[in-house]
Amino acid sequence: MEEAEKELxxxxxxxxxxxxxxxxxxxxxxxxxxxxxxxxxxxxLPLQNRALQCARLHLESMPPGNKLDNKRLALALKxxxxxxxxxxxxxxxxxxxxxxxxxxxxxxxxxSIDKVYIxxxxxxxxxxxx
Amino acid sequence: MEEAEKELxxxxxxxxxxxxxxxxxxxxxxxxxxxxxxxxxxxxxxxLPLQNRAFQCARLYLESMPPANKLDSKRLALALKxxxxxxxxxxxxxxxxxxxxxxxxxxxxxxxxxSIDKVYIxxxxxxxxxxxx
Numbered sequence: 001m002e003e004a005e006k007e008l009x010x011x012x013x014x015x016x017x018x019x020x021x022x023x024x025x026x027x028x029x030x031x032x033x034x035x036x037x038x039x040x041x042x043x044x045l046p047l048q049n050r051a052l053q054c055a056r057l058h059l060e061s062m063p064p065g066n067k068l069d070n071k072r073l074a075l076a077l078k079x080x081x082x083x084x085x086x087x088x089x090x091x092x093x094x095x096x097x098x099x100x101x102x103x104x105x106x107x108x109x110x111x112s113i114d115k116v117y118i119x120x121x122x123x124x125x126x127x128x129x130x
Numbered sequence: 131m132e133e134a135e136k137e138l139x140x141x142x143x144x145x146x147x148x149x150x151x152x153x154x155x156x157x158x159x160x161x162x163x164x165x166x167x168x169x170x171x172x173x174x175x176x177x178l179p180l181q182n183r184a185f186q187c188a189r190l191y192l193e194s195m196p197p198a199n200k201l202d203s204k205r206l207a208l209a210l211k212x213x214x215x216x217x218x219x220x221x222x223x224x225x226x227x228x229x230x231x232x233x234x235x236x237x238x239x240x241x242x243x244x245s246i247d248k249v250y251i252x253x254x255x256x257x258x259x260x261x262x263x
């Protein structure tokens with residue numbers, strides 16, 4: 001009977017171990033589940049990565065189940081790019097839109113992350129003495 | 131009996147007249163429906179003539195689509211951008227859709243955000259790079 005108890009305990013530990021591994025796997029999957037898809041691009045790679053990172057951080061910072069605030073994400077991206085790479089950047093965020101724009105060379109990125117589409121592009125600005 | 135026949139004929143003409151009026155009203159009602167695409171200006175920094183130009187362009191485009199066809203956001207965006215680029219100078223940018231938010235910087239007097247029927251349209255102007263840049 002003592003041998004049987006040891007065997008049951010061993011199996012119980014093994015099952016717990018499997019459960020823990022499964023949970024870890026799920027957490028990892030959740031963390032990495034924001035799939036990024038670049039759909040159109042005229043932008044140096046470092047800037048692309050900056051945009052993808054900014055968008056991902058914003059989405060991850062939202063409580064699960066909360067509705068995305070398109071305007072806040074658009075503002076976050078525009079501010080980051082205006083301050084880091086000079087004005088003027090424009091950002092559109094949504095699940096259903098089409099667009100036609102004129103952009104500066106090297107300043108255009110259209111990508112999707114999770115179920116959201118993001119358009120980020122740069123234009124010239126009016127001279128201050130205009 | 132002749133009087134009765136006249137009365138019947140008179141009533142028949144009257145009924146025909148009613149039917150024709152009904153048909154005419156139905157046709158006019160359809161016409162009204164065609165122009166019933168409701169426009170709602172949600173944010174604006176643009177002279178009135180340009181606003182009206184945008185509304186007219188969008189309305190003509192939507193009316194030209196066969197009923198029940200799915201909106202082609204990109205084509206409408208292109209139509210508006212081309213019209214404004216050619217009429218008021220570059221560079222104009224246009225976003226069309228049913229679900230989006232935005233943050234942009236625009237030139238003075240060059241910003242319009244409106245809805246027409248169930249579609250939202252953002253139209254704005256910026257400076258362009260100098261050609262010798």
